[in-house]
Amino acid sequence: MTIEKFKSEFYQGTERIHLNNGGLAPISAPARERILYWGDRFYKEGFYTDLDYVENVFNSRKSLATLIGCDHSEVAFFQSTASAVSQFAFQYPLEEGDEVITWAEEYGSHLFPWLEACKRAKANLIEVKSGENLSTPYQLLVERITNKTKIIAVSWVQFLTGAKTDLEALGKITRAKNIFLFVDIIQGLGLHPFDMKKLGVDAVAGGSHKWLFSPVGVGYLAIDQKHIGKVKPHNVGSYTFGTCDDPTDSVCMPKLDALKFEAGSKQVLEITALGASVDLILKTGVSVIEKETLRLATKLRVGLEAKGYKVHSPYSVDNHQSAMVNFIPKDHTIEALKSLPCNFAIRGPGVRLTPAAFVSDLTIERVLKVL
Template sequence: MTIAHFKSQFYQGTERIHFNNGGLAPISLPARERIHYWADRFYNEGFFTDLDYVENVKTSRRSLSQLIGCHDFEIAFFQSTASAVSQLAMQFPLEPEDEVITWAEEYGSHLYPWQEACKRKQANLILVNSLENLSTPINLIIEKITDKTKVIALSWVQFLTGARTDIEALGKITSERGIFFFVDIIQGLGLHPFDMKKWKVDAVAGGSHKWLFSPVGVGYLAIDQKHISKIKPHNVGSYTFGTCDDPTSLECIPKLDALKFEAGSKQVLEITALGASVDLILKTGVLNIEQETLRLASILRLGLERNHYQVHSPFKVDHHHSAMVNFIPKAHSIEALKSINCNYAIRGPGVRLSPAAFTTDESIQKVLNVLK
């Protein structure tokens, strides 16, 4: 599938410019159609859809597993990324004085669960500052490893500027040293190639509403099968043990795969829409999506610098390897963006713009014209 076809799968009206895709992206046409499909069937058929929607949730899980690079039975769905991270952090078997290492610049939905888990279990959260240019070289993490380090938990792509941690290289080290390696992949999955097994990552979490172009409301946790038995369910319900139709029994035992972390009913519309968008990404090819996104972001950054804006980035201007462009605004910049109905995010040092592969060159130029 070509990038041109990919772009055609998104609403291309000129009344809005979506430049906060690193925050909340529009959903794809396949996601929209899937929502309408199930809404109509639920309206017309009710319970008679039961077996079919369960199957569609399964196919969505399988598609997501291909994108992550894991098995489908290693994935559990949640309401949000924060819920998925909390499941792992709160139930990870930390002992007093154990250490969890993370970047100091982590987003709250990743940082706070690990902070709370360490507080409750009297473990130590070790915060590592990025470099002045906000880059995240793994040597800074490696320097903090001690014999008490039990978990390294960090984001693959940082939300401020798109700085990327070398997960594959760090995974080799954590695997050799027996350290549990958890990665928040919400800012990268669907945008950059990822391989959980090849990169020796023990668990990942993320959400549906950024580079997966699907509705808000789905988080996911993928955890390597060898660790599933060590982690207890944070929330417990009928689906922890079986299905909603199983007779109640106080002797039941949890499932043996990641589905034990799903306590009850699924958010079917959102999960199946996610599956539809993931299928679009798989058919288009992540490398093709990455190439187009970086091309557009590079044009945006170069134009901003030519307009005499200061850009905060860990990447050089001739090798801008991020979808995000964070710049220091001038007095008129915010009002200028609002005047053309362009969304943005205030993040860290400045204003963050994040075009996507569906973005047009015309919208890039329109933004640059008002930011002169």
């Protein structure tokens, strides 16, 4: 699928400008169609949809696993990224005195579960400050490793400026030292190529509403099969052990794959819509989407710097490797963006704009003109 065809799968109205896709992106046309499809069938058929929606959820799980680079049996769905991180952080067998290393600038949905998990286990959360311009060189993490380090838990792509942690280099070290590598990938999956197994990542978590162009309401957790047995389910229900139709048995055993973390009924509309958008991404190719996104972000950055704005980034203008363009606003900046209207985020040192691959050059030019 060409990038032009990809762009055509998004609403192209001009009354609003979407440049906060690193916050909440519009959903794709296939995702919208999937929601309408199941809404109509649930309205008309009720229980008679049972086997079909279960199959659609399964297919969505397989598509997401393909994008992550793992087996579908290693993927569990949740309500949010925070829920997925909490499942792992609260149930991983941390002990008193253990250390968990993370970046000091992590987003709350990733930071707070680890902070609470360490508090409960009397473990220590080691927060490592980012480098210059909020860069995230993995060596800063490695320098803090001790014989008490059990987990390194970081975001792959940081939410402030889009700085990426070199997971391949970090994964080689964590494997050699028998340290668990947990990664929040919400700001990268679907935008940058990713392969959990090749990178040596033990578990990942993320959500549906950014670079997967899907409705709010789906989190996911993928754990390498060799670790699933170490982690108990945080929430427990019929699906922990079997299906909703199985007889109750007080001595039943939990499932052996990641589905044991899904306690009950699934959010079918959201999960199947996610699957439809992931299929669109797979058909287009992540590298194709990445190339167009970085081209648009670079165009935005070059235009801003030409107008005298200071861009806060760990990347150089001729090698801008992030969808995020974080710049220091002027007196009129916020009002100008609102007048378009153009959505944006206030993050860290300034205003963060995040174009996605469906955005047009004309859109970038309109924003630069008012700024």
